[in-house]
Amino acid sequence: MNITQEKIDDLNAVVKIAIAPEDYTPRVDKALKEQAKKANLPGFRKGMVPVGHIKRMYGKSILVEEINNMLNENIGKYLTDNNVEILGQPLPKVEDEKDFNWDGNDTFEFAYEIGLAPAVDIDITSKDKFTQYNVTADEETLAERITNIRKSYGKMTNPDVAAEGDVLYADLAELAEDGSVLEGGITSTGSVRTDLVSDKKILKSLIGAKKDDVIELDVQKAYGNDAAAIAKLLNITDEQAAAVKSKFKVTVKNVNRLEEADLNQEFFDKLFGAGVVTDEEGFKTKIKEEIEAMFKQDAERKLQNDIYTQYSEQTKMQLPDEFLRKWLKATNEKLSDAELAEGYNDFAKNLKWTLIENKIVKDNDIKIEYKDVFETAKQRLDAQFRMYSPQALPEDQLAQYTTNFLQEKDNVNRIFEEVKAAKVFDHIKSVITLNDKEITFKKFAELN
Structure with a gap:
């Protein structure tokens, strides 16, 4: 088997694969023998069908399957072994497809387009200044929140x-x-x-x-x-x-x-539990703490967005846009040209940030371990369960739910990306200069 790469430019290349009879014949012969052992055909005892008969009936389909398996196995191995960083997946070059006899004597030649990941040059230093907002509840916002809570229990x-x-x-x-x-x-x-x-x-x-x-x-x-x-x-x-x-x-x-519900002990106990709050001042203090905790999350999201925006804009990179559009169409059959045109810029922005994240992870040897993924998934599930019941699940039961949740590959990937994003932002915050600024919620809302 011969695999070569032909570079078109810095962002595009073509990988060519040639598979000769001596490469695939042993695999095809093995597959034919295995099929003969399993075959149950009229006129033959099970497992006693001659290999030649199987070859006449299924030889071409088995050959096609083995060639496809070899392509899938070897193109990925070639890219990994040669440290070729790609975006998307290799796409077969349709115009280069040839007619084969599929008789066991062909030398198969295939060509795949690949989009190459661009070099990422990002510089994060303490000279980079960002504002870390401390959002406080002004009287109007606090009063509005209290009114809503009282009405919901009224x-x-x-x-x-x-x-x-x-x-x-x-x-x-x-x-x-x-x-x-x-x-x-x-x-x-x-x-x-x-x-x-x-x-x-x-x-x-x-x-x-x-x-x-x-x-x-x-x-x-x-x-x-x-x-x-x-x-x-x-x-x-x-x-x-x-x-x-x-x-x-x-x-x-x-x-x-x-x-609105009356501000009495029955109301306080419903909200916070028996005896936690005993008067109107304590109630107001508790509500202020809760909404400022939510504001803290909003402030953190703004900081993350500010960081994302600044480094995305200052980190210049080109993407293999033509290839990526073709790849998106090939992997999303229902995607219309209009939808592609409308959504491509957002896709490209997210992809660029992913490349920036990966560069930061690599350069700073940031580790994303399974225990981090497990703990984050457990926190997310715990929060979901608490939406329906304030009573926390027993730790062993929550751990079992988390284990089951992470059996799904999509769930693992999603939580992994969440953990990676959090670790990257934590690293960036440890390097840059953060200027604390106290601001009321009303003023903060005007910034967004």
């Missing part, structure tokens, strides 16, 4: 008159241009949430509404052309909602108001 009431934040449970009917109900138009019974109404004039018309009141509503204007919100209100698809132009007759059936 009770529903039906006041006579609607106020801001109430929900109007109503019948809705599409109107014709003359203001009459459109025959065959959209009708629905739904909840008009005043907290989602962005138009101040429309909001004012809804406040003060009572049962049996009739209101004319421009849903597009009311909801700021939010197709998802309109679709939910009218019980139609997002596409249909986006196309709605008509106004609607709203007949109020009821006014619903979610009253």
Whole structure:
């Protein structure tokens, strides 16, 4: 067997493989004998079918299978042995395919296109400065969070008159241009949430509404052309909602108001457990701690995004774009040209960052061990289980779930990449200069 590489340029090459009869004949003969032992054909005792008969019946298909096996085994070995770093997988050159007799005497020649990984030159030093935000809860944000929590544990009431934040449970009917109900138009019974109404004039018309009141509503204007919100209100698809132009007759059936839960010991115990919080000040402190812990995660994500953006932009590299587009099409049969054109830039950006990550891992001898993957997977599963029950699973049971979870190759790969990304960012943060800055959540939100 002869394998050669023909370099087209710095990013593209062609690997050629020649397989002579002396390379494949021993494998084919062995496969024929194994097939003869297993064959169960009329007129022959099982396992006693002559090899010659098997060859006449199945010789060509066995030859094709063995040639394919040899190609798959040897092209990968060649690339590994010769330290050829590629992107994607080798693609057969269709225009170079030849007609073979498949009679056991052919010398097979195949050619594969490969996309070569570019050299990555990244320089990370303490001169690189980034801002590490410490996000604090301002009074407005804290009050908003407390109100939401109290409402989620509150009770529903039906006041006579609607106020801001109430929900109007109503019948809705599409109107014709003359203001009459459109025959065959959209009708629905739904909840008009005043907290989602962005138009101040429309909001004012809804406040003060009572049962049996009739209101004319421009849903597009009311909801700021939010197709998802309109679709939910009218019980139609997002596409249909986006196309709605008509106004609607709203007949109020009821006014619903979610009253906030009382700040008492029963409420505190429901939230935090018996006796953990005993007064309003402790409740406020606890909520502040929880939301600032969430803000810390948001700040960490921003730092990671800032690092990703800066090093992605300053690390110049070319990709074998033409090859990669061809490879994406070859490995995703349903991918349309339009989808490829729309999504390729994001694919290329992610691929470039992966190459940067791999370079950092290699240059700094960063180890990603199975125990790291296992612990991260266990944390993710624990968080999922806690969404449904505050009671933690026993450690041995959680470990067994984690072991089962990691039996799936896709799960292992996904968690491995997560661990690698975390270790790379930890390394970068240990080198660069981080300037701490305290900022309120409102100001922080404006940065994103």
